[in-house]
Amino acid sequence: MSGDSGEPWTVLKLLNWTKDYFARREVDSPRLSAEVLLAHTLGCRRIELYTRFDHVPPDAQRDAFRELVRRAAEHEPVAYLTGEKEFYSLAFRVTPDVLVPRGETELLVSEAVAHLRAVCAGGRSATFWDACTGSGCVAVAVAVNVREARALATDLSPAALDVARDNARRNGVADRVRVEQADLLDLPDSCADLSPFDAITANPPYVAEGDAVAPSVRHEPRQALYAGADGLDCLRRLIAQAPARLGAGGMLAVEFGAGQTDAVRELIVAAGTLGEPRILRDHQGIERAAVTSKKA
Incomplete structure (x- = not known):
């Protein structure tokens, strides 16, 4: 933080300088990233920064903030720097062992919540499976919003499963979210009692080998990103x-990459017992998820 004019480094001055610096370095969401890092450094909520614009943080906090800014400018994900990310209005612990939860993945949560609430409206409980769960954000968010549902959250990575278990505990749903190791939809023997499932969600790896990704994404776990030559493995x-x-009428919702819509639709139709999918667009207008159901 150079170019000191002799004026004190207030919260507002720190935010403005960092926002401009992040914009030059092409950091995602420069103002939001600056606010998240400064709130983390000061140990306050982000909204509280707006009541502290004239506060001058002590040197130790400024030094800590400067180091976080340096790392963020090198495109290390802000969520890894703070160890936390908001998703579906819930707080999740995040480490470099899991993908950073993203807004587009909330599409899966919304679809699962709507479907499971309809199932439970008939007076029975429901079960759902979130495969490739990573941080557990989808499984936990659905469980928080559908109290009658029991969940299975699976991943291949033991380190990711530890994060998912912690997030289930933090959000008060550990008693209804089982976290187990599994490869895609290979059902663990210990979870056979949950089958058949009323819904399955998945945000699997879908980047093609050799495809370029954003600089910040390069810090995320490779096994959670790449899926063969065409990204569809x-x-x-x-x-x-x-x-x-799936049980009869059970829902499948999967996330996929830009340009994969036709291939995913063909895979769903080829499965034989799944209906024609609905294709959902993310907040940028990109086709991002497919939702289908098992024919009765």
């Missing part, structure tokens, strides 16, 4: 497995 297997895991 995991989706291909998962969609083929889904009919055997």
